[in-house]
Amino acid sequence: MVIHGPNLHLLGKRQPNIYGKVTLNELNKKLYQKATTNNIDIEIIQSNSESKIVDKITNTEYDFLIINPAAFTHTSVAIKDAILAVEKPTIEVHLSNIYKREDFRKHSVISDAVLGVISGFKEASYFLALDYAISCLKNL
C-alpha cells in the first residue's frame, strides 16, 4: 500500500524546484512496474482528505505501508493514531528534505509512529522505501 497525502495530485506541476518534475501518474506507473516485477500486489491512492487516509489505513488489508503524509506530516494525530493502531510496518517518505525547509516543516508528528523515515531524494524516496518493503515481504 502506498498513500500520497494532500496536494500530491499536483506533483510535477507544483514548485518543481522543490518537488521534482515527475507527475504523480508517471510516479505511480513506475511504482506499479517495480511491484509487479517483484510479484508484489500494490495499491496506490492519493487523497486530500485526512479521514479517507485514516479509513484506508485502518480498513484495508495490507502487509506494508509507504506513506508520504505531505501537509498532514505536521498536523495529523489521527493518521499517527491509525498507524499505531494497525501495527503494520510503515515507512514515512518525503520528496524534499524536510529538515532543510521552513521551521514548521521540520517537525513530523508521524515519525515516532513509523519504522523509518526517508526524506529528500525526490521520487527516489519512494523507490528506496519500496526496495526495503519488497525485501521484507520476501523474507516473510
Add this chain to the structure above:
Amino acid sequence: MVIHGPNLHLLGKRQPNIYGKVTLNELNKKLYQKATTNNIDIEIIQSNSESKIVDKITNTEYDFLIINPAAFTHTSVAIKDAILAVEKPTIEVHLSNIYKREDFRKHSVISDAVLGVISGFKEASYFLALDYAISCLKNL
C-alpha cells in the same frame, strides 16, 4: 447525542492495555440500553472525519452532547468552534487518562469549550457522562 472520534471504530482491537477490551458495538449497545431505560432518545455516531463531526454538532437537534474527540482532542479548532457555536451542554470524555500519556496528548484544545471533562475510566467514562446528562435532562 454521543460522538466517537477517529480510530474509535477499532475499539477493543487496538492497544487494549490503553483503551480496554470492549468493542465499539458492545459499548454502543450498553449506552442505548441505559438511555432507553431512562426514557432518553440517544443518537450515536463514530467518524474519522472532522467535517462530519462538525456537521453533526452544528446541524442536528439535541439537548446534550457527549464527545470523545480522540485524536482531534489535540488538533481540531473546528470542532471546538462548533461546540462554542451551538452552546449546548457538552462533556468531553476519554477512555485513557490523557494526562498520563505522551506530552502532546496532555493538551486538549477542546477542554475550555465544554462543561466538563471525564478522563481515564475506560468505557465507564461514557457512563459517568451519560449519568450526568440524564440527571440534567430530567431536571429540564
Add this chain to the structure above:
Amino acid sequence: MVIHGPNLHLLGKRQPNIYGKVTLNELNKKLYQKATTNNIDIEIIQSNSESKIVDKITNTEYDFLIINPAAFTHTSVAIKDAILAVEKPTIEVHLSNIYKREDFRKHSVISDAVLGVISGFKEASYFLALDYAISCLKNL
C-alpha cells in the same frame, strides 16, 4: 472565488457580538451583486471540510481567491500548501480582528502564503477584499 471555512454556515446566528448579525445567505447575495455589477464571475462556497477546500483551490479555474479559513486559519498546512501550489493572488479575510482574541487565534498558518490579510471589519472585510480583487482583475 470566495471560500468560507468551517462553521461559517452559522454566520449571523453564532455569537453575533463577535461575528456580526448578517447571515451567510445575505452576505453571499451582496457579494454576487457587487461582482455582477462589476462584470466579474464569482463562485462562492462554504465548507466544513478541509479536503473539499483543498480540492476546490487546486482543481478549479479562477483568477483570484478570497478565503476566510475560519478555524483552519490556525491548523491547516494542507490549505496553505494548496494556496502556495496554485500561485494565484489570494486574500485572507477575517470577520473579527483575530489579533484581539485568544492567543491561539492570533497566529495564522495561512498568512505567509497569501498576498495580503484583512481582519476585523465584520462582513466589510469581504467587500474590501472584493474591491481589491476587482481592481486587479480590471487591470489584467
Add this chain to the structure above:
Amino acid sequence: MVIHGPNLHLLGKRQPNIYGKVTLNELNKKLYQKATTNNIDIEIIQSNSESKIVDKITNTEYDFLIINPAAFTHTSVAIKDAILAVEKPTIEVHLSNIYKREDFRKHSVISDAVLGVISGFKEASYFLALDYAISCLKNL
C-alpha cells in the same frame, strides 16, 4: 476516603459563580448518605495543610481515594508522591472546569499519578467519582 484541599472549607461562600452554592457541610452530608446507602464506609476530611493531607493519604487504611486537591493541584509534588507511594485507586475531582480558567490552573501536577480525572460538574464531580468508586468496591 474523600479529601478536600485548601480553602474548600469556604465552599458555598466563596465565588459561588465558580464553585457553586452548596456548602461543604451540605456536600459532605450527601456524600455520607450515598455511601451509607451503598454500605460503604466513608471518611471525609478537609485540610488547608499539605502535610496533613500527605499524612492522611499515607497513614490511613482505605480502598479508594477521591481527592479535590484545590490549590495543591498546581503545586504539590508531595501529595503526588504520596498517591504514587500508596498505589490505591485515586480520582482527582474539581468543582470547576480547570481547563477553562487562568493558565496556571490548567496544569495539574497530580493528574498523571491518578486513575482518572473528573472536572467541571460542580458538586456532581464528587458524586460521579463516588459512583465509580462504589461500583469498583462492589466488584472487589
Add this chain to the structure above:
Amino acid sequence: MVIHGPNLHLLGKRQPNIYGKVTLNELNKKLYQKATTNNIDIEIIQSNSESKIVDKITNTEYDFLIINPAAFTHTSVAIKDAILAVEKPTIEVHLSNIYKREDFRKHSVISDAVLGVISGFKEASYFLALDYAISCLKNL
C-alpha cells in the same frame, strides 16, 4: 487622520521590491484627492518620532485614524496606549504583508488595540482603509 510612521518619508526610494515605487508625496496626494472627492477632511503626517505620533493621536480632534506604525508596530506600547486612550476607530495598515517577513516583523503590539488590520496591498492598503473610513463617516 492618516499617520505614517518612521522611515516612511523614504517611501518609493527604499527597497521598492518590498514597499513599492510610489513616493510618499504621490501617495499623500492621492489620499487627499479621494478624501476631498468624498467631502471628508483629512490630515496626513509622517514622523520618525514616537512622541510626536503619541501627541498627534491624543491632542488632535478627529473621527477616524489610519496608521501605518512601520517600525513602531513591533515596539511601541506608548502608541498602543494612546490609541486605547482616545477610543477612536483606528485601522492599522502595512504596505507589505508583515506575516511573510522576518519573525520579529510578524508580531504587532498595536493590533489588539485597533478595529482592524489591512496588510500586504502596497499603497492600496491605505485606500482600502480610507474606503472603510469614508463609509463609516457617512453613516455617522
Add this chain to the structure above:
Amino acid sequence: MVIHGPNLHLLGKRQPNIYGKVTLNELNKKLYQKATTNNIDIEIIQSNSESKIVDKITNTEYDFLIINPAAFTHTSVAIKDAILAVEKPTIEVHLSNIYKREDFRKHSVISDAVLGVISGFKEASYFLALDYAISCLKNL
C-alpha cells in the same frame, strides 16, 4: 492584620544587607505603636506554615490585610486563593526589591490577587502599607 511569611522570624539576623538590621520584634512594636496612635486594632503574626497563614486569612475577622509572603510569594497558590476568597483589601509588601534579585524571585503568584504591591523599602515597606490602610479605614 499583618502577616509575616516564612523565615521572617530571623529578621535582622539573616543577610542584613538584603533585609535590613531591624529585628521582627522591633518592627512589630513600631507597627503596634503606629496603629494604636491611629486608633486602629492590629493583629500581627509570623508563621513558617502555609496552612496557618491560609487559616488566618480565611478564619479571622479583619478589614485590611498587609502580607509579606516571603518565600510563599513564589509558590503558594493556596494563599493566593485564600486572598481571592475573602475579598478584603490586601497589600503585598517586600523588604527587598524583588525585581532586583534572582529570576525566580521576580515572579509573584500573589500579586494579581492583591490591591497593590510595595517592594524594596526595607521595613518602611510595611509602614507605607500601614499608612495606606489607615487612610482607607478612616474613610470607611
Add this chain to the structure above:
Amino acid sequence: MVIHGPNLHLLGKRQPNIYGKVTLNELNKKLYQKATTNNIDIEIIQSNSESKIVDKITNTEYDFLIINPAAFTHTSVAIKDAILAVEKPTIEVHLSNIYKREDFRKHSVISDAVLGVISGFKEASYFLALDYAISCLKNL
C-alpha cells in the same frame, strides 16, 4: 523630581476604571502642596518623549526621583540606563496594579534599576512614594 510618562497628560479622562478620576493637574497640585508643606523643592514634568525623560533624568540636579514610566515601563532601556547612570534614589510608581493586567504589562524593564516599586494604589501610589522621599530627604 516627579516624572510622568507617556499618555499621563490624559489622566482622569482615559479609562477611569483603571487609572482613577483625578486629572493630572489636580494630582500635581496636591503633590506641590505636600512638598511645600514639608519644605521640599519639587519639580514635576509630564512627557510623551523618551528622550526628554532621559534628558531630564541625566541633566537636572535633584536628590530623589519619583517616576511613573507608563508605557515606557515595558520598553525603555534608555530610561533604565539613565537611572543607573545618575545613581540617585528612585521610586517607580504605577497607578494600576500592573501585575493584574495583560501579560506584557507585568514585566518592567525599569524595576531592577530602582530602589523600590509602588504599584496599584491609584494616585496614592505617588503620595506613598513622596512620603518615603520626604522622610529620606529629612534624614540627609
Add this chain to the structure above:
Amino acid sequence: MVIHGPNLHLLGKRQPNIYGKVTLNELNKKLYQKATTNNIDIEIIQSNSESKIVDKITNTEYDFLIINPAAFTHTSVAIKDAILAVEKPTIEVHLSNIYKREDFRKHSVISDAVLGVISGFKEASYFLALDYAISCLKNL
C-alpha cells in the same frame, strides 16, 4: 542534623526499585551508629511538613546539615531560604539519581543553596554525606 523530607517514612515499602529496600528505621539506626562511633552528636527527623522542616533548620543548634528534601526538592523556596539564612554547611542527598527521572524531578530549587549534592546511591548517599560531615567536623 539529618532531615528526611515528605513520604520518606514509607522508605523500604514504597517503590523499592527506585528507593531501595532498607526501611527508614534501619537507615536511621545505621546513621546513629556511625555518628556514635565517630563521637558526633546526631539528630534525625522525618517530616511531611515544610514548616516543621523550616522550623527545625532555623531554630536548632547544629554544625552540619544533611537533608533529603524529597518532594520539596522541586517546590520549596521556604526551605531554600531557611538554608541560606542559617549559613551552615549543608549537603543535599537523594536516594535515586534525580537526573534520570521525570523532567520535573531533574530540577532542584535547593541545590544552589547548599555546599554540595550527592544523588543516586540509595542509602549510601546518606553515608557518603555523613563521611564528609564527620571529616569536616573533626577539622573544626
Add this chain to the structure above:
Amino acid sequence: MVIHGPNLHLLGKRQPNIYGKVTLNELNKKLYQKATTNNIDIEIIQSNSESKIVDKITNTEYDFLIINPAAFTHTSVAIKDAILAVEKPTIEVHLSNIYKREDFRKHSVISDAVLGVISGFKEASYFLALDYAISCLKNL
C-alpha cells in the same frame, strides 16, 4: 566514502535491541561487496574523533558521502560546516529511528546540510543509501 561516527566500533555488542546485532566488521564487509559488485570504489572509516571526521570530509577526494554521525548528529557544527564546504552529495543515515527516541536525539544539526536522510532501518539504512549513491554515480 562511508563514515561511521563515535561508538559505532561497538556495533553489534552495544544495546542490540536499538542498534541491531550485526557487527561493524560484518556491515563493512557487505558494503565493500556491494560497492565492488557495482564497480564503485569505496572507503570506509569509523572514528570517535570529530576532528578526524572533519579532516576526512575536507581532505579526501570522493564523489559521494554516506555518514552516520551517531552522537555528533546532535552536537557537531564542525562536521556540518565541513559538509557544507565540500558541497558533495551527502546522505545522513541512522540505524535507529531517531525520531522515536529521547528528545535530544530527535534533533539533528546535520540534516539541513545534506541531500537526504534515511533513519530507522538498522543496517539496511546504509544499503538504501548506497543504492542511491550507486545510481547517482552511474548517471555521472
Add this chain to the structure above:
Amino acid sequence: MVIHGPNLHLLGKRQPNIYGKVTLNELNKKLYQKATTNNIDIEIIQSNSESKIVDKITNTEYDFLIINPAAFTHTSVAIKDAILAVEKPTIEVHLSNIYKREDFRKHSVISDAVLGVISGFKEASYFLALDYAISCLKNL
C-alpha cells in the same frame, strides 16, 4: 559620520569600570584628529532621541556610518530600518563587551543590519572602526 546613542553624553562620569574614564569630548576630539590626519570629513553627534538618530541616518549625506546605539541596541527597530534603507556601510560599536553583560544586553536588534560589529575595547572600539572606514574610503 559617527553617532553616539542615549546616555553617552555622560561618558567618563557614568560607571567608569564598565565604560572607561575618557569623556565624550575627549573621545570626539581624538576622532576628529584621526579623521583630519587622514583627510576624511567627519561629523559626530550624540543624541538621546531615537527620532533624531533616524533623521540623521536617513537625511544626511555620508559614505560610512559608525554607530554606538547604546540602549537603542536592544530596542530600536526604527534605527535598524533606517540603516537598512540607506544601504551605506555601517559599523556597530560598543564600549563594553555586551555579550558579557546582563542577558537583555546580549541581544542586538541592529547587528543583522550592519556590515560588522566591534564590541568590548572601550574607546578603542571607535578607533578600530574608524581605521576600517578610512581604509575603505581610501579605496573608493
Add this chain to the structure above:
Amino acid sequence: MVIHGPNLHLLGKRQPNIYGKVTLNELNKKLYQKATTNNIDIEIIQSNSESKIVDKITNTEYDFLIINPAAFTHTSVAIKDAILAVEKPTIEVHLSNIYKREDFRKHSVISDAVLGVISGFKEASYFLALDYAISCLKNL
C-alpha cells in the same frame, strides 16, 4: 578507572576559589594511595580530547568508572553514549557545585547515563566516589 576531563591539567592553578588549590598531581597521588591501601587497581588519565575519553571508556577493561567530565559535562553526547554502551557502574563528580554556577553549567548531558552524581566537595568529591566504588568492588 578515573577520568579527568578538559582543562583539569590546570587544577590548582586555575581559579582556585572555584576549583580548590590542590594540583592534579597531588590529587592523583592521593587517589593512588587510597586505591593501593584498599588493594584496588586504579588507572587515572586526564585528557582534553573527547575522542580519547570515548576510546578509553569503550576500549579499556575496568569494573568501575569515576569521571569528572568538566566542560564535556554540558556538551558531549559521545561520552554519554560511550557510558551507556559499556554499561559499567559510573559516578559523575564535580569539584564545584555546578548547580550554583552559570545557567549553562547547571545542565549535565551525562547525568542520566550514570549511577550517581557527587558535586561540590572540591577534591573530596573524588574520594567520596572512590569510597563508594571500593565498597562496591569489595562486594563483588
Add this chain to the structure above:
Amino acid sequence: MVIHGPNLHLLGKRQPNIYGKVTLNELNKKLYQKATTNNIDIEIIQSNSESKIVDKITNTEYDFLIINPAAFTHTSVAIKDAILAVEKPTIEVHLSNIYKREDFRKHSVISDAVLGVISGFKEASYFLALDYAISCLKNL
C-alpha cells in the same frame, strides 16, 4: 598567538561569498608581515581539533590571543574554559557577521569569556584585532 578553528584550512575555496577569497596561507603571510614589522613574535595555527586548540591555549606561553573559533564558537565549552583559565587578553574574530546568519550561528558560547569581539570584516577582522593587540603589547 593566532588560532584558526575548524574548516578554516579551506579559506578562500569554501563559499567565498560568505568568507572572502583570500586563502589561509595568504592571510597568515600578511599577519606575519604585520607582526614582524611591529617587532612582535607571532605564532599561528589552524586546527580542526577542539583538544588541540585547548592544548595550545593552556600549554603555550603568549601575551595575547586572537581566535576565530569557527564552528566551535557555538559549541565548545572546553575552549571557553581554557580561555577563562589562562586569563590572557583574548579577541574573538569572525570573517562573516555572525549576527546576520542562521539563528544557531548568532549565539557564541565564547564571547562572554573574551575581552572583545570583532565580527563581519572578512580578513580585516584579524587585522583590526592584531592592531589592537600590538597597541596593547607596546604599552606593556
